[in-house]
Amino acid sequence: MKKTITDDPRNFLEKLYNNFQDEIFSEEDSGAVIDRYYAPDFTLVSDGISIDRERLIKHIRPVKKSVLSGTYEVLEAVTQGNRLAARLVIRAVMKQGAETENEVHMFCEMTDDGRFANINQITRSIKG
Numbered sequence: 428m429k430k431t432i433t434d435d436p437r438n439f440l441e442k443l444y445n446n447f448q449d450e451i452f453s454e455e456d457s458g459a460v461i462d463r464y465y466a467p468d469f470t471l472v473s474d475g476i477s478i479d480r481e482r483l484i485k486h487i488r489p490v491k492k493s494v495l496s497g498t499y500e501v502l503e504a505v506t507q508g509n510r511l512a513a514r515l516v517i518r519a520v521m522k523q524g525a526e527t528e529n530e531v532h533m534f535c536e537m538t539d540d541g542r543f544a545n546i547n548q549i550t551r552s553i554k555g
Contacts, residue, residue, distance in 0.1 A: 432511055432537055436504035440513050443541070444499035452494075457487050466538045471546045495520045509537045509544075516553070527555030 432439045443464070450460045461483055465471075471478040478486065497519035504513035517529045533548035 432506050432509070432541070436506045436511055436513070437501045440504050440511065440515070441499055441501040444501075444515070448497060448499065451487055452491060457484050457491075461487075464542055466542045466544045469543050469545065471543070471548075473546075473548050474550055493521055493523075495522045509539065511535050511537060521555075525555055528553040 447460065447464045450463070451457060453460075458480070461480060465480070465483075467480075469480070471483065497517065499515055499517055501513055501515040504511060504515075506512075512534050513532075515531050515533070517527075517531060519527045521527065529550050530553055531548050531550045533546060535546040535548075536544045538544050
């Protein structure tokens with residue numbers, strides 16, 4: 428199934444991230460979920476740190492243990508072909524009750540079937 432980012436890139440990305448989060452917090456294997464949202468050879472650089480599939484799985488494990496709920500709000504997004512630039516806010520409620528907000532500025536390239544191929548992003552903490 429081909430997913431398009433050109434019609435409404437803000438909505439496309441917001442839905443993609445929130446669906447990913449819902450699935451990653453399910454009982455399903457994290458690797459299987461990642462494979463649906465990320466190309467097999469994806470590259471992800473976040474705040475200068477390179478993250479591959481295995482490192483992403485390792486990152487998700489403690490997040491699943493400490494986060495109660497969360498949402499992604501895409502504030503703005505623009506596209507050119509399969510390339511996407513966006514500014515978004517990730518909000519989370521931790522299991523101990525604390526709340527966090529992080530702003531993300533990202534540039535990415537999507538595969539033709541709507542998965543992440545390359546992502547470069549920077550983040551900053553807004554709250555928590």
